[in-house]
Amino acid sequence: MIDSKRATILGLSAVVVSATLATSAWAQKEPLKIGVPTALTGTYSQLGDEAKRAVEFAVNEANAAGGVDGRKVEVRFLDTEAKPELARQQAEKLALDGYKIMTATIASGEVLAIGPMLNRWDAMFVATINKANDITGKQCQRRLFRVNRPDNSDAAVVQPWLATRSEAKWAIVAADIAWGRNSGESFSKAAAATGKTIVSENYPPFGSNDYAAHIQKVLDSGAQGVWIALAGRDAITFARQAKQFGLFDKVTTGGVSFTTDGTVKVLGDVVKGIHTIINYSSTLDTPGNKKLVADWAKAYPGDAPTNFQGETYLGMQVIFQAVKKAGSVKPADVAKAMSGGTFETILGTQVMRKEDNQLVGPNYFGTVEAVSGTLQPVVKMTVPAQAATPAPDGSCKL
């Protein structure tokens, strides 16, 4: 009995001492402050919420394990509404408050607005969801990095899929923003390369209420397939209206960021059978991903990380490892450690290409199908990292 009491006291003492030591170690080192200017309201608010949850998960996990490089990780979120100008203002606020290592912004236009200011703010940014080629192309910056799959990587996945399709005439519906335009152009190139014809191109305004005009144009064009690059609220509104017009029943439908884990959960059977690029899936069979999915389920019972959450978590892994490697939280030091670095991620070992600050990783293609009674995007084709991440085209001058 006495032994048991002693053991308990010793155990409690050990916990207190460890916690005190950890706190005192944290007190000695400058904390790692992560700034997250992201869409907490507006068209992309659900995406922003997903990214926020992934950042919080990664930060809690890191702090529970004693911090990063012996530093406590702190995070602050500010709402950007996915608007580039607001994103720039919010990112500046974060940088001025010391949250100089930033990540998890949703729209490409936001990152393109933040990028040129990073040197002036003495900050750095790691894109985790943003697809516009220019981020690691002609508008690349020394302190701007990307861990997710850019648009040209998606094109590298679409082309082999498109080559297998019998539909000759295709239409495009993409958001009239940087990413949507990029995606439309890439799909057009992939179509040309595989002998397909684009018969209708539609770029509805971001945050549209009514897509009937565009849906009717696609139907009238004689297209046998349609490629959709809409996300968040736009994706849900479009899908609901397209289903009412019978579009999905009449033409083969594929897309990017259209049928994500989040939108499939909301839309259900409306998007069953739609083909999709999958940048991340909780079903991917890698040791790192299995661990993430298991840990995630412990933190959020009954839930699995979505595509945006997986990508954002991967970005946090890269940031943490770069800070550890740099032994510093100064953006200049972390950026130096990140460029050209090798990182252990949930999808395996990946390299941050020093020519354009693009992480070289695999990409996937699949279909929305039921798995154990639950609809979700299911991976059907994997494109290895080197093939899925096209070589720099020379437009990035770092």
Add this chain to the structure above:
Amino acid sequence: MIQIINGLVYGSFLYVLAVGLVLIFGLRRVTNFAHGGFFMLGAYVSYAVAAYLGFWTGMVVSVAALAAFGVLLDRFVFRPLSSEEPIVTLLVTFGLLFVLEDAVRTIWGKNYISVAAPEALAGSVTIFGSQFPVYRLFVIAVAVTVALGLAIWLRSTRVGLYVRASSVDPVTTGMQGVDTDRLSALVVAIGTGLAGLSGTIAGPLMALSPSMGGYIIIDCFIVVVTGGLTSFTGAFVAALVIGQFHNLGLVYVPEVASVIPLLIMAVVLGLRPQGLAGAGK
């Protein structure tokens, strides 16, 4: 031709939402920025009720709940502030919009919600050789019903006469023995009830989110201003014109489609500062 009908659908939808604003502005002279919030609240109430009792019950409950909310709004916000500068009421309604958004976010969460059309309206019909959703025809029917109902009420009933009189000169109308406070409560209730109705019909058309009112309210204000602020006929014509040109713009000049409603408003106000059917000075 199908694109014309699509324009008609969007115009009809705008009308049902905008006419509530016209009613409230006509009697209370309040630019109700919270109207988008009522629209959003109506969509969520309808969604919540429909999940258990079906779309039609959801619609009735949404309209009734929002109308009741309108009575409270008139009694505890518009009436006490009626002697203040218009900017005060405007700012209060603006604040109310944020309160409504946060309340909905707390109750239903931030995630988007998608609502299916009711079984009876889920199909499609063939019009000019094209498949057209029945639900969209239903939206037109709702707008026509609302327009006719309001016209009959305002033109053929004693209360309608009081409303029209009070819209022109509330003081003199009150001196004639009309209880303008009760009249205002009724009109604001109908205005917010119509916001609930438009929120309900928006459910199967667009994603529900706490900020959904913000996506439509600008077009709605453009309709009201173009129509002539207090004119029901003006709002009807403006909604149909703006809906039509907006839709045709998306088809033929997509690059400038989003500014077409603003251009129409600018042209109309340039030619007729009182709006399409405004009374003028």
